[in-house]
Amino acid sequence: MxxxxxxxxxxxxxxxxxxxxxxxxxxxxxxxxxxxxxxxxxxxxxxxxxxxxxxxxxxxxxxxxxxxxxxxxxxxxxxxxxxxxxxxxxxxxxxxxxxxxDVSAAQWIERQSSAHPVLMSGIVEANYVISKLEKTSPSAALAPVQELDYLQKSILSIIHPDEQARTIAAIQEAARSRKPGNLTIRTKRLADAVDLEVRLVFQPFYDGSGELKQYAFVVMDLRPSTEPVDPAVKLKIVMARCNITALQLSETTGISVQTISKLRNGKIRKPQRLTAELIATELGVKPQEIWS
The missing domain is CATH 3.30.450.20 (PAS domain)
Incomplete structure (x- = not known):
């Protein structure tokens, strides 16, 4: 004993x-x-x-x-x-x-995911080290963001250098005020060598003595932050924002999964007009927003 x-x-x-x-x-x-x-x-x-x-x-x-x-x-x-x-x-x-x-942060993420479409979520410790990272969107736009690649690394390893000071200031202000915060920031090149503009909401959490313990965050939206962007990448990102898979898009538009896959991997650079209109309408954008 x-x-x-x-x-x-x-x-x-x-x-x-x-x-x-x-x-x-x-x-x-x-x-x-x-x-x-x-x-x-x-x-x-x-x-x-x-x-x-x-x-x-x-x-x-x-x-x-x-x-x-x-x-x-x-x-x-x-x-x-x-x-x-x-x-x-x-x-x-x-x-x-x-x-x-302590499951406070995890349950906060669950509530956010129930109330809004969430593309990605995670938990960052008080020293800015990522302890949890999870993709909730099935889209290939987020495929390069592998959870294990970023675990136990600083959140700054994802954020573009030009955005890091502003991000840290916003995080510290949320911790000081003990209130949730929101940010729109530019990432490093995560998806097919494209910088992403990411909109996220985060919430600080504390231990029983009131000391800052960690932050939970959810990514609500993303879009390319640089131009020009390859149409294949644009399609992946818009599909990620809509939280829709190639199979689901195929079922709702009547376009074959093979054609959608070729559009996403760049094997088809520009689809036929009807194909472009069907896909764009389903994704809630204009065809020229993907295929200029």
Missing amino acids: PVFRTIFDTMDTPMALLKDAANGPYFERVNEAFVRFVGLPRDELTGQSLEALFPGCRLEELQETACVYTLQGLQEQAMRIKLSCRKLDIALEAIWLLTAE
Whole structure:
């Protein structure tokens, strides 16, 4: 048990040891990560009931499946916490190991995605390092943006050098005001050697003590920021904005998937007039916006 407690205390994952009592489970021990996580002193947490910190939380429910609860830390913004629990077999008396995960940023992204079309989303830590990046659009316009290529790298690795100072200033202002922000910025060359103009919304998140923890963001729109742009690239980008695949476009226009694929990869430089009009109408643009 002493070896376990030493490992337990030094883990980066917020964890607590629970014991059961007549009036419900209580915190017998918490690690330093859990103290920072909830923003309460260790001596205040020790002995406190589980339900006092997480109202409505039941030990029997946590043993069956992970549950999400609300934690109101030392700030206006409540945290959404996923808790999981399992019984340990390393002590004579019953002890449960509780682990906690902050899912506030992930749930914010889910709400944004439900309310608006989202092309891409992600989470950036307080030091601007990308910890999550996910493409929600199936379009090939975003194919060069591979999630694993950017994970654990600075957000500045995506943003055009001319835009970096303005972007950092906007992010810092959102953190200071504790309010969401929005930006339209130019990226580095991500899609077929074309700079993209990206419109995004972002929200800062904090730990239980009120310290800045991370930012969540969603990309709402994108378009080429430089001219001239190859028609094939324009078509990919417009399809990404509309969140439509080649198969879906084929089904709605009656144009074969093969023809649409050839238009997107540049094998057909300029389609027949009817083809161009059908595709453009479905994508909500004029044909000359793609094929000048």
